[in-house]
Amino acid sequence: xxxxxxxxxxxxxxxxxxxxxxxxxxxxxxxxxxxxxxxxxxxxxxxxxxxxxxxxxxxxxxxxxxxxxxxxxxxxxxxxxxxxxxxxxxxxxxxxxxxxxxxxxxxxxxxxxxxxxxxxxxxxxxxxxxxxxxxxxxxxxxxxxxxxxxxxxxxxxxxxxxxxxxxxxxxxxxxxxxx
Numbered sequence: 001x002x003x004x005x006x007x008x009x010x011x012x013x014x015x016x017x018x019x020x021x022x023x024x025x026x027x028x029x030x031x032x033x034x035x036x037x038x039x040x041x042x043x044x045x046x047x048x049x050x051x052x053x054x055x056x057x058x059x060x061x062x063x064x065x066x067x068x069x070x071x072x073x074x075x076x077x078x079x080x081x082x083x084x085x086x087x088x089x090x091x092x093x094x095x096x097x098x099x100x101x102x103x104x105x106x107x108x109x110x111x112x113x114x115x116x117x118x119x120x121x122x123x124x125x126x127x128x129x130x131x132x133x134x135x136x137x138x139x140x141x142x143x144x145x146x147x148x149x150x151x152x153x154x155x156x157x158x159x160x161x162x163x164x165x166x167x168x169x170x171x172x173x174x175x176x177x178x179x
Contacts, residue, residue, distance in 0.1 A: 057084035
């Protein structure tokens, strides 16, 4: 039985991920709406007024960070969790500043997503890492920060970093370094 108070919007351009997550959440009693791009997400949010949403950070033609405040304007009571396979400290901080309630790194499952929505406060007992991040990870994070400062503009970011645009594009296509 679906509960309108549990209406959840999934915004992700990965159709298989959407299908799997949507199915899992539907089985848990959620009414699930799915959008594969920013325009579709805005239409569904305006029509259905979701109370929760998952938002992919890197959509095919736009940024989840740009879409986040727009979704909250249309559905101000909506709690949004950012999901990403391209995590960085810079994007996590910006997502929270822009109104996300949580930020998760993919891969995630329905239980991870629901736990992220339920968690209301931070955990001061979170363990600190024993090892500092690698140079590759620090480089990745710096690139993400500069990219964010230039509103996702690859050319402007490449100029600011003093590298060729194609080199930056190759670096951005790679998965982020774990640590």
